[in-house]
Amino acid sequence: MFARIYKPSRTAMQSGKAKAEDWVLEFEQEYAKRLDPLMGWTSSGDMQAGQVLLRFDTKEQAVAYAKEHGIPHRVIEPTSGKRTLKAYSDNFTTNRRKPWTH
Structure with a gap:
């Protein structure tokens, strides 16, 4: 029984950070x-x-819980992507580097 601890x-349907602040x-x-040969469903004996x-x-807290209960674990650190700030009006600027096309 091995566990992953990650953020x-x-x-894709979320613009805010509602459930992205917790560790799992x-x-x-x-x-x-x-x-399953009869129904074609995928099943597993692992609950x-x-x-x-x-x-x-x-x-x-997550690491302490895993250590307290003797669960081997690994921590996956979050990576933050490059944040780009872009406004809707940037679509219509006259000094674009590339021509705007659909």
């Missing part, structure tokens, strides 16, 4: 998924992976 990224402890999958998701306010 989730924003969803999520268990990795131990057993391979298998295909921890994908179903147990613990949220913490800080990374230190």
Whole structure:
């Protein structure tokens, strides 16, 4: 039972940082998924992976929880991408580097 501790990224439908401030402890999958021959559904005997998701306010709380319960873990540090500030009016400036096309 191995766990990942990470800070989730924003969803595509989200412009703010509503659920992206928490740290998440999520268990990795131990057993391979298998295909049900009758219905074609994908199933697994692993109840921890994908179903147990613990949220913490800080990374230190998540690491302390994993150590307290003897869960081997790895911490995935968040990477911040380059933020570009662009206004709608930039589409209509006369000094564009490239011509604007659809």
